[in-house]
Amino acid sequence: MAGLAVKANVLWVFAAVCGALLCASAFSMWLARRDIGGGYGELRQRIRSWWFMVAAFAAALALHRNLTLVFFAFVSFLALKEYLSLIPTRRSDRRVLFWAYLTIPFQYLWIGMEWYGLFIIFLPVYAFLLLPLRMVLVGETAEFLRAAGTLHWGLMTTVFSISHVAFLLVLPVYRNPVAGGAGLVLFLVLLTEANDIAQYLWGKSLGRRRILPRVSPNKTWAGFLGGVGTTTVLAIGLAPYLTPLLPKYAALAGLLIGVAGFVGDVVISAVKRDIGVKDSGALIPGHGGILDRIDSLTYTAPLLFHYLRYLYF
Numbered sequence: 001m002a003g004l005a006v007k008a009n010v011l012w013v014f015a016a017v018c019g020a021l022l023c024a025s026a027f028s029m030w031l032a033r034r035d036i037g038g039g040y041g042e043l044r045q046r047i048r049s050w051w052f053m054v055a056a057f058a059a060a061l062a063l064h065r066n067l068t069l070v071f072f073a074f075v076s077f078l079a080l081k082e083y084l085s086l087i088p089t090r091r092s093d094r095r096v097l098f099w100a101y102l103t104i105p106f107q108y109l110w111i112g113m114e115w116y117g118l119f120i121i122f123l124p125v126y127a128f129l130l131l132p133l134r135m136v137l138v139g140e141t142a143e144f145l146r147a148a149g150t151l152h153w154g155l156m157t158t159v160f161s162i163s164h165v166a167f168l169l170v171l172p173v174y175r176n177p178v179a180g181g182a183g184l185v186l187f188l189v190l191l192t193e194a195n196d197i198a199q200y201l202w203g204k205s206l207g208r209r210r211i212l213p214r215v216s217p218n219k220t221w222a223g224f225l226g227g228v229g230t231t232t233v234l235a236i237g238l239a240p241y242l243t244p245l246l247p248k249y250a251a252l253a254g255l256l257i258g259v260a261g262f263v264g265d266v267v268i269s270a271v272k273r274d275i276g277v278k279d280s281g282a283l284i285p286g287h288g289g290i291l292d293r294i295d296s297l298t299y300t301a302p303l304l305f306h307y308l309r310y311l312y313f
Contacts, residue, residue: 202226228258264299
């Protein structure tokens with residue numbers, strides 16, 4: 001199969017992202033020099049992690065398509081592994097977990113084969129039916145429903161949802177001549193992450209009224225509305241360079257990502273609050289675990305994918 005053949009527009013957008021990170025790095029250094037008591041260590045750590053994540057993501061998109069799919073499969077593996085390390089599992093289900101992990105290469109194989117029909121039903125239907133059967137064969141019935149439900153929810157969140165990012169790569173290139181599949185992936189990921197940052201900044205600056213105090217106390221109406229508005233404007237501005245979207249459809253895409261990103265964030269927050277942890281892990285310095293970083297994508301990826309597929313593919 002051919003490589004991704006990254007378009008010039010994608011490179012220019014990556015250059016703009018690196019420019020923004022340079023400004024953020026310089027600003028954090030300026031703050032650190034002016035701050036007598038310190039306290040900006042976490043900010044600088046977060047920015048350093050962003051440099052690493054942007055570099056890894058850029059390298060992934062520049063690889064041969066099959067290697068890029070392996071990269072996203074690895075992200076799903078890390079996310080599922082982190083999820084299963086947080087959720088209590090029965091000792092009797094350890095063999096079943098092997099079959100759960102085995103679904104990851106198959107899910108991404110269907111993407112590599114561009115087999116949409118099997119991609120879209122493999123986890124929701126076949127894994128949903130077969131994994132409980134494997135659990136029944138173990139013979140343990142105590143907490144069976146909880147174990148089956150949490151395992152399948154984890155697969156749908158960390159593998160099925162995230163695999164939609166990868167499927168954007170194999171959509172017909174001629175439908176997006178300005179940037180190809182890599183442009184669609186960059187559009188999704190960049191807007192999702194920008195939405196997270198914008199909601200945080202708007203919330204810190206103007207946030208007073210909490211939107212979901214029992215789930216995520218730091219989320220405010222100002223942060224939510226400001227983030228959605230910022231993301232919508234960015235979507236309109238980026239769409240001509242990365243997607244085939246007309247302005248009105250780009251605005252709807254930005255609105256979709258802004259709202260869905262918020263929902264994905266608070267849903268994972270509810271999971272963490274239920275099990276009594278602040279962060280899902282410590283894999284990414286300053287950010288927490290992989291689930292903390294991709295929580296919004298669990299909602300934005302499938303929704304934007306089907307929105308684009310309905311309109312153009």
